[in-house]
Amino acid sequence: MKPELKLHNITTIEDANKYLRDVFVPKFNNKLGHDIHRFKLAFADSPDDETINYTLAVLSPRTFDSGSAISYKNHYYQATDASNKLICFAKGTKCLVIQALDGQLLVTVDEKVYALTEIPKNAKVSPDIDFETEKIPHNR
Structure with a gap:
């Protein structure tokens, strides 16, 4: 890029920006750029x-x-x-x-x-049919 600016006798930042905007970028895009409207988007809609x-x-x-x-x-x-x-x-x-x-x-x-x-897992007793038995403590 620097030799190209020198070739066109550009020495200031303002002249360099004008050259890039008006000459270099359009020339570069015509040579290597692609029309972005020709290509479909690669992104799909996100799922719900x-x-x-x-x-x-x-x-x-x-x-x-x-x-x-x-x-x-x-x-x-x-x-x-x-x-x-x-x-x-x-x-x-x-x-x-x-x-x-x-x-x-x-x-x-x-x-x-x-x-x-x-x-539920199988229980030892059925609450509807079986009755709880009272535990009687053994005295010695």
Whole structure:
């Protein structure tokens, strides 16, 4: 660049700026530049929150047991539909547990998606049927 300014007898900053703006930049752009309107934008629209939530999910294969339940992270779950109605599957049915980015748990079987409802682990006694027995201290 410096030899080109010397070739045109440019010695001041003002003359250099005028030369760059009026001569050099247009000549450079005509030679090497491209029309930016000819190219489409490389950026896509960002996905909505719901798409992000389900795209960044953790998927875990599981198998339904004889009680139509699956175990996931030491908890037991059953599949329910949109109206919270229990959906039963045969023992050995393969499924895929989906833990969405927001923590929501879903299960998919044969390309259908169901909600997961946690069920309690088996208790030693049934509160509806069994009665608590009073412990009598033994005196010696």
